[in-house]
Amino acid sequence: AQTVTQSQPEMSVQEAETVTLSCTYDTSENNYYLFWYKQPPSRQMILVIRQEAYKQQNATENRFSVNFQKAAKSFSLKISDSQLGDTAMYFCAFVRTGANSKLTFGKGITLSVRP
Amino acid sequence: DVKVTQSSRYLVKRTGEKVFLECVQDMDHENMFWYRQDPGLGLRLIYFSYDVKMKEKGDIPEGYSVSREKKERFSLILESASTNQTSMYLCASSLYRERGLEQYFGPGTRLTVT
Secondary structure (H helix, E strand, O other), X not given: OOEEEOOOOEEEEEOOOOEEEOOEEEOOOOOEEEEEEEEOXXXXXXXXXXXXXXXXXXXXXXXXXXXXXXXXXXEEEEEOOOOHHHOEEEEEEEEEOOOOOOOEEOOOEEEEEEO | OOOEEEOOXXXXXXXXXXXXXXXXXXXXXXXXXXXXXXXXXXXXXXXXXXXXXXXEEOOOOOOOEEEEEXXXXXXXXXXXXXXXXXXXXXXXXXXXXXXXXXXXXXXXXXXXXX
8 A cells, every 4th residue: 555644744934935845655666656736725726746757857847846756755845936825735645557546645734935 | 627616615414414515527537536634634535436337435435425427426425424524525536547647626515514
């Protein structure tokens, strides 16, 4: 079974600064995907970024980037130039490729961006 | 844009009542999911469905059932609501069986059972 661990329950960052959210996972699979989802206070969950395990290059989406360390089973999210709208809960998630596989979420981290 | 809607944002029910939570998606997605979200526990999968009339148990199916009679609609049923089912319920959908594809979430239903 896969597990996803987000050990920090809360973080705070000053507007315009950079913050890194940690995530580790445990799996015996070789082919899988990793995700970061964002849930703002309005509660609609949206995808922030996705990483395919077979790709060595770290994914980036504008101000969001990941540091994917496959051997260490680590998948951290870096938010650059933090904005007030980045205030949200962030969930790390894992899914193995193939049929009948399910998304496994971490417990989430609450990020607050201070003005 | 994909839209996933849920029938209610807030719902208050009494212990023992039968509760229906409805989810509708408008993008012809094959896969639909029901999650429960509780503080400190993250999202836990209750049930999911790959196609009409198909359903599979997730990690915490006890006390719940589901129905998928039409492709766009996935219902979560609490046969006899209990106070420990007070929670936020999130519905999601995704395209086909490819697990690498994004799941689209609804706004959630905050259910309180008294």
